[in-house]
Amino acid sequence: MTRLTLGPIAYHWSAERRRDFYARIADEAPVDEVYLGEVICSKRAPFQEADLPEIIDRLERAGKKVILSSLAEVMLKRERKATEDLAAMETPEIEINNAAGLFARGQRPHRIGPFMNAYNEATIAWMAGQSATHICLPAEMPAPAIAVAARAARDLGLGVEVQVFGRASLAVSARCYHARAHGRTKDNCQFVCEADPDGMPLRTRDDRPILRVNGIQTQSESYVDLLPETARLVADGVTHLRLMPQAADMVAVARVFRDRLDGKASADDADARLAGLVGQVGLSNGFYHGAAGYRRIAAATAV
Amino acid sequence: MSLAELICPAGTPAALRTAVDAGADAVYCGFQDATNARNFPGLNFTPDELRDAVAFAHAKGTKVLLALNTYPPAGKVDLWRQAADTGARIGVDAFIVADMGVADYIARSHPGIRLHLSVQAAASSPEAIRYYCENFGVKRVVLPRILTIPEIRQIRTEIPCEIETFIFGNHGLMVEGRCSLTNYLTGQSTNMDGVCSPASDVEYARHADGSMSSQLAGFTIDRFSPEEKAGYPTICKGRYTAPHRPEGYYAFEEPVSLNLSRLLPELIEAGVHAFKIEGRQRSKSYVRGVVRAFRAAVDDIRAGRQANIADLIALTEGQKQTQGAFETKKWR
Numbered sequence: 001m002t003r004l005t006l007g008p009i010a011y012h013w014s015a016e017r018r019r020d021f022y023a024r025i026a027d028e029a030p031v032d033e034v035y036l037g038e039v040i041c042s043k044r045a046p047f048q049e050a051d052l053p054e055i056i057d058r059l060e061r062a063g064k065k066v067i068l069s070s071l072a073e074v075m076l077k078r079e080r081k082a083t084e085d086l087a088a089m090e091t092p093e094i095e096i097n098n099a100a101g102l103f104a105r106g107q108r109p110h111r112i113g114p115f116m117n118a119y120n121e122a123t124i125a126w127m128a129g130q131s132a133t134h135i136c137l138p139a140e141m142p143a144p145a146i147a148v149a150a151r152a153a154r155d156l157g158l159g160v161e162v163q164v165f166g167r168a169s170l171a172v173s174a175r176c177y178h179a180r181a182h183g184r185t186k187d188n189c190q191f192v193c194e195a196d197p198d199g200m201p202l203r204t205r206d207d208r209p210i211l212r213v214n215g216i217q218t219q220s221e222s223y224v225d226l227l228p229e230t231a232r233l234v235a236d237g238v239t240h241l242r243l244m245p246q247a248a249d250m251v252a253v254a255r256v257f258r259d260r261l262d263g264k265a266s267a268d269d270a271d272a273r274l275a276g277l278v279g280q281v282g283l284s285n286g287f288y289h290g291a292a293g294y295r296r297i298a299a300a301t302a303v
Numbered sequence: 304m305s306l307a308e309l310i311c312p313a314g315t316p317a318a319l320r321t322a323v324d325a326g327a328d329a330v331y332c333g334f335q336d337a338t339n340a341r342n343f344p345g346l347n348f349t350p351d352e353l354r355d356a357v358a359f360a361h362a363k364g365t366k367v368l369l370a371l372n373t374y375p376p377a378g379k380v381d382l383w384r385q386a387a388d389t390g391a392r393i394g395v396d397a398f399i400v401a402d403m404g405v406a407d408y409i410a411r412s413h414p415g416i417r418l419h420l421s422v423q424a425a426a427s428s429p430e431a432i433r434y435y436c437e438n439f440g441v442k443r444v445v446l447p448r449i450l451t452i453p454e455i456r457q458i459r460t461e462i463p464c465e466i467e468t469f470i471f472g473n474h475g476l477m478v479e480g481r482c483s484l485t486n487y488l489t490g491q492s493t494n495m496d497g498v499c500s501p502a503s504d505v506e507y508a509r510h511a512d513g514s515m516s517s518q519l520a521g522f523t524i525d526r527f528s529p530e531e532k533a534g535y536p537t538i539c540k541g542r543y544t545a546p547h548r549p550e551g552y553y554a555f556e557e558p559v560s561l562n563l564s565r566l567l568p569e570l571i572e573a574g575v576h577a578f579k580i581e582g583r584q585r586s587k588s589y590v591r592g593v594v595r596a597f598r599a600a601v602d603d604i605r606a607g608r609q610a611n612i613a614d615l616i617a618l619t620e621g622q623k624q625t626q627g628a629f630e631t632k633k634w635r
Contacts, residue, residue: 073478074428075427080430103433103437117481120375121404122380122403123374168483172477174427174449174635175555175634200545203545286487
């Protein structure tokens with residue numbers, strides 16, 4: 001059965017918000033697996049550590065599988081240390097997002113995160129040979145490539161995951177754009193990113209929404225929405241569908257996807273329910289259809 | 304002291320000959336397809352052109368590095384393998400790669416040819432670099448443009464391969480190989496297609512008040528007053544508004560170019576083996592001027608003479624320039 005996962009929170013949510021969020025996920029959300037950990041900014045990580053054991057425990061008692069995700073960018077000493085420490089853990093369920101993590105992990109089992117650029121069957125075969133058990137494909141991959149990659153991964157006995165909801169990661173940088181917007185630098189940022197739990201909106205100078213800033217990360221303005229494409233993803237061999245946490249009712253979002261996967265909601269009903277959960281945010285599936293990522297390709301014209 | 308090789312861009316056969324004659328120790332180039340990260344119209348080499356170019360360069364003692372530094376999407380890997388086979392047959396001196404599947408194929412199929420790790424692989428720590436060295440036999444890493452000189456010096460002591468750094472040209476803001484901004488707006492991918500803010504999607508729109516918008520795929524990347532010179536709409540160099548910045552600001556970076564002329568001696572001392580000049584999309588005369596100036600400067604430094612840095616600074620005169628992350632971590 002296709003498994004629904006909740007990706008790591010990309011934003012700097014307060015400790016209280018995180019605790020409440022995961023308590024609700026544990027009690028109510030029909031997700032099978034939950035990724036935890038700071039992936040974007042190493043400066044934020046200490047704020048999470050105190051609560052992490054309790055959150056893991058809570059989720060596991062609710063029957064969720066918990067996976068710990070590693071930093072996407074590893075450059076500073078503290079980032080190298082954090083990556084090494086994560087890779088040293090006994091659990092097979094760690095998701096690696098940087099080659100520094102692969103180096104530290106060696107031949108022990110691990111998952112490959114979306115920042116690892118597993119674009120093709122040759123790379124997936126290489127990673128499988130290094131004891132990867134599961135691959136999350138990059139967000140910009142189009143449907144035909146997903147199908148080939150999923151088949152290759154399945155033949156090697158690997159799980160294959162695709163992001164089906166939430167803002168796409170479009171870029172990371174060494175520079176913090178949140179700090180820059182406030183006239184600061186990364187070293188004296190004073191965690192201004194905490195004020196934007198769904199990212200800081202950038203608009204063009206003719207006032208069209210375009211991108212979101214999340215610290216060193218740049219995200220899509222629109223939420224990726226592959227709800228209409230779930231049947232084809234499953235048919236093509238994708239085993240895990242990833243929802244990225246946004247400032248929306250994620251329990252309700254998970255229910256829509258679960259109901260659609262279980263055939264308990266029609267395509268139209270599911271689409272309408274999801275549209276009602278995202279407020280003014282646009283939905284997009286352009287990457288999947290090989291078009292500009294921000295575009296929304298209608299089901300009738302979708303292949 | 305390191306050898307301080309000068310690695311120069313060759314977007315066309317003519318630019319390659321120009322760079323070789325101007326004193327490049329090595330040139331880098333790509334085929335006319337998605338296998339390299341400068342897949343721009345009118346650029347790059349056919350296999351026949353590359354064969355002639357390699358013969359020309361080798362006759363003058365210059366190495367040729369072939370960029371195969373994009374990420375093949377599943378189902379299209381053969382194009383990258385064939386490009387590697389063609390490069391090997393022609394006798395290029397090294398492949399510049401980013402994708403692990405491509406690196407693995409070359410390491411197994413063409414073990415006699417050097418592998419360089421492209422900046423597109425975004426290996427920014429000793430551990431990440433060692434992963435590629437130990438698994439694929441990488442001999443040189445092109446470092447991301449996000450490290451300070453003390454950090455480079457430290458990395459040098461912890462890795463078994465040579466270091467190449469960019470010293471001049473376009474100043475990419477995002478971690479290379481992790482950027483889908485162009486695909487988000489245009490439907491063409493930097494990683495899979497080798498495309499960045501493509502000219503085919505660019506439009507300039509004049510408004511009634513005399514101002515000019517530069518647009519990419521219909522998105523206004525910047526707007527210029529009648530007194531300003533309209534710049535090219537590169538997404539990460541555009542001006543946008545944010546809740547705290549209603550006036551419009553360079554959210555990522557100003558349109559500046561990288562110029563590390565002043566830092567050359569320090570970079571050599573830090574153990575950098577090779578200096579890369581960006582600009583395969585640039586004209587012959589640009590390549591000639593930049594390569595000559597850096598050739599003279601590197602030769603002076605190698606010989607213990609004071610380099611004439613003023614000539615290098617002048618290369619970007621009239622343009623804004625930056626030393627980026629190399630100078631200070633305040634850049635971050």
